[in-house]
Amino acid sequence: MADLQYQINTPDPLLREYVDSFWLLHNQSHQEKTVVILPDGRIDLFLSRSSTEPFRLTLMGIGSQPDQAVIAPNSTTYAISFKLPAVEYIFGEPMANLLNTAQTLPPGFWGFMEADLQHFDHFCRKASQLIQSKLPAETDTRKMDLFNRIYEAQGNVHINEVSQQVYWSSRQINRYFNQQFGLSMKAYCDILRFRAAFPQLKEGKLFPEEGFADQSHFIKAVKKLAGVSPKVLNQNPNGRFIQFSTLDGQ
Structure with missing residues (x-):
């Protein structure tokens, strides 16, 4: 899929108990791409926009079955993939209701804006600082x-x-x-x-x-x-x- 640009950044050691990775996916084509997303054990926070869809923030829970998805044309997606401890200690609320589904988050969630999609490394730094500020003082x-x-x-x-x-x-x-x-x-x-x-x-x-x-x-x-x-x-x-x-x- 030559039209798809993919990049991944690993988190700082301080965040590795909570964050699996930061990644971007860019569909450079003028056509949509139908794909299958396989279960991988991660919880994903997405920032996305395309030529056909406005900027939006989405939180996706754990997938336990393959999910067909459409990648919009001329689209850019940045994402944070979280490990399970982030549910209790970073988000602070259960995500059982998000198994095999996703929810749209309100504009400005965690301070993320459309401008954050302009530079991936800047996004990773901002996200890292934000998550670091949410790290718990104590854990079980x-x-x-x-x-x-x-x-x-x-x-x-x-x-x-x-x-x-x-x-x-x-x-x-x-x-x-x-x-x-x-x-x-x-x-x-x-x-x-x-x-x-x-x-x-x-x-x-x-x-x-x-x-x-x-x-x-x-x-x-x-x-x-x-x-x-x-x-x-x-x-x-x-x-x-x-x-x-x-x-x-x-």
Whole structure:
């Protein structure tokens, strides 16, 4: 998809427990692009505008299924992709109601304006400073330990084992996940393991390298979260699976 320009910036170390990345997507074509967004375990705050749509701010919750989307012609999108701790400690409210959906935010949310779309690096600096100002003075060490273990293992963890390591019962963990994010810890970890397989799938490695018991489980997981087989993902017909079209920049 040569008409799509993609760029990604990593956050400062101070923000890495809360922010996955900052990124931009620019459709330089005069035609809209229909794409499929795959579940990747992130919560996204978007700033966007196009030749056919006015400036808007959008917050998208976790996706647990593939979602078809249209990228407007001559459009620019800047985004902040958040990790789960940001829900409680940066936004300060649950996002269970945003599972597989999004909401339009009021103009001026967090002080973001259309002018912020003029320069990506300036946007990243402004966003970083803003998020840094929202960092909590204190956090629940059990929760942060849990999240760190989940992300370090790319979802390849079992709730019973990790609950003992962080001294937090599996029942309480799942209650927290469902209340805050709208899905269980296992369902979220399945998404992270799926996301971790993107590079190997793009390279044509259709057998699981790690995180899956065998090829049967791997194929089943991919079909559930992508709606297609690993082979179709690798082929990426018409570049419709956007994370595969932009993977070289990740």
